[in-house]
Amino acid sequence: MERLERCSRSLRAGLAAGAVRRRLPWVLLGIVLLGSALKDGELVPETPMQNKRNLLNVYFVKVAWAWTFWLLLPFIGVTTYLFAKSKFLYGPTKSILTALRRLSALLVGTAIWYVCTGLFMYIENLTGMCSTSGKHNEPHRLYATKQECHKNNGIWNGFDISGHCFLLSYCALMIVEEIAVLEGLSIDQNSKLRVVVNSLFVSLCFLTMIWVFMFVCTAIYFHDFSQKLLGALIGLSAWYVTYRVWYLKPFSPGLPLPNIPLSSKKYSYSR
Numbered sequence: 234m235e236r237l238e239r240c241s242r243s244l245r246a247g248l249a250a251g252a253v254r255r256r257l258p259w260v261l262l263g264i265v266l267l268g269s270a271l272k273d274g275e276l277v278p279e280t281p282m283q284n285k286r287n288l289l290n291v292y293f294v295k296v297a298w299a300w301t302f303w304l305l306l307p308f309i310g311v312t313t314y315l316f317a318k319s320k321f322l323y324g325p326t327k328s329i330l331t332a333l334r335r336l337s338a339l340l341v342g343t344a345i346w347y348v349c350t351g352l353f354m355y356i357e358n359l360t361g362m363c364s365t366s367g368k369h370n371e372p373h374r375l376y377a378t379k380q381e382c383h384k385n386n387g388i389w390n391g392f393d394i395s396g397h398c399f400l401l402s403y404c405a406l407m408i409v410e411e412i413a414v415l416e417g418l419s420i421d422q423n424s425k426l427r428v429v430v431n432s433l434f435v436s437l438c439f440l441t442m443i444w445v446f447m448f449v450c451t452a453i454y455f456h457d458f459s460q461k462l463l464g465a466l467i468g469l470s471a472w473y474v475t476y477r478v479w480y481l482k483p484f485s486p487g488l489p490l491p492n493i494p495l496s497s498k499k500y501s502y503s504r
Contacts, residue, residue: 234428241431244438245415254409258469261402261448265465268452283454294397294447298346300440301404302339305411308433309335311426312414313489320417338475338486342407345471346400353394353464354379361391395464397451402468405444408437410476414489 247253271277281287293300313335317328363375363382376382379389412434420427452461480488 237428237431237435240435244435251413251416254406254413257406257409258402258472261405261445261465261469264445264449264452265398265458265461268449269458269461271453273458277453282450285455289443289447290450293443294401297400297404297444298343301408302343304433304437304440305339305408306336308430308437309338309411309414309489311430311433312418315420315426315430316414316418319419335486335489338407338411338480341475341486342403345403345475349399349467349471350396353396353399357389357391357393359391361389363387363389393456393460394467395451395456395461397455398448398461398464399468399471401444401448401451402465403471405441405448406469406472406476408441408444410472411489412437 277283282289310332313332314328317323317331318325321328321331323331358378361379361382363385365382365385365387376385376387376389379391382389415430415434418430420430455461456464476488479485
């Protein structure tokens with residue numbers, strides 16, 4: 234437990250700080266630019282990470298939203314409830330309702346993930362053509378989708394917006410926004426909930442590191458520059474429109490509690 238506490242304290246000083254939230258979007262854009270330059274200049278060494286079947290890609294990135302969703306779900310629920318009770322002095326019912334409102338941010342994120350990935354697939358199918366190595370006497374077939382093309386051992390050439398750059402940037406930015414709640418939350422050292430919150434927080438921090446690392450791998454090994462840049466810009470736009478614009482409005486899931494402007498100066502928080 235002491236190791237968990239020390240680890241949580243060190244990570245809180247780093248990832249939960251406001252400087253990380255301000256700089257991470259620019260860092261991600263810089264990674265796309267630098268990674269693409271290295272890839273185009275053929276300056277990238279061969280490593281296992283350029284294989285799409287590497288363990289991190291198969292077991293983490295392919296289900297990135299599921300990892301992000303299921304770790305943020307208990308974290309947002311518990312921390313919001315505790316903050317509402319201890320800082321706002323809400324009763325149990327109002328604290329639960331406040332937590333449910335904040336959890337709706339995960340529904341918004343799910344909708345963004347679903348719509349954007351569907352749009353990317355539609356654009357790739359719309360702009361693509363299938364190259365097959367069929368026999369000369371076989372009639373030329375037209376394939377409507379990438380899936381049909383692959384079923385017939387073809388290669389689909391379309392504009393493939395980087396879903397990895399979109400989702401990894403959006404998930405990383407969403408996590409660093411949500412863990413900011415710990416800047417204003419104090420939990421009794423002997424409380425069992427402190428262990429739960431610390432465990433979730435440390436897990437989310439390591440998950441963010443995986444997302445950024447795999448974002449780097451995507452930038453230097455896969456996709457064209459325009460595909461990566463567009464994917465990253467869509468991820469950053471989704472984060473900006475929600476956390477910097479919509480969540481400031483009353484009719485929204487709202488920001489993590491310490492970031493909500495309050496009339497009391499004691500609990501006010503400025504970005």
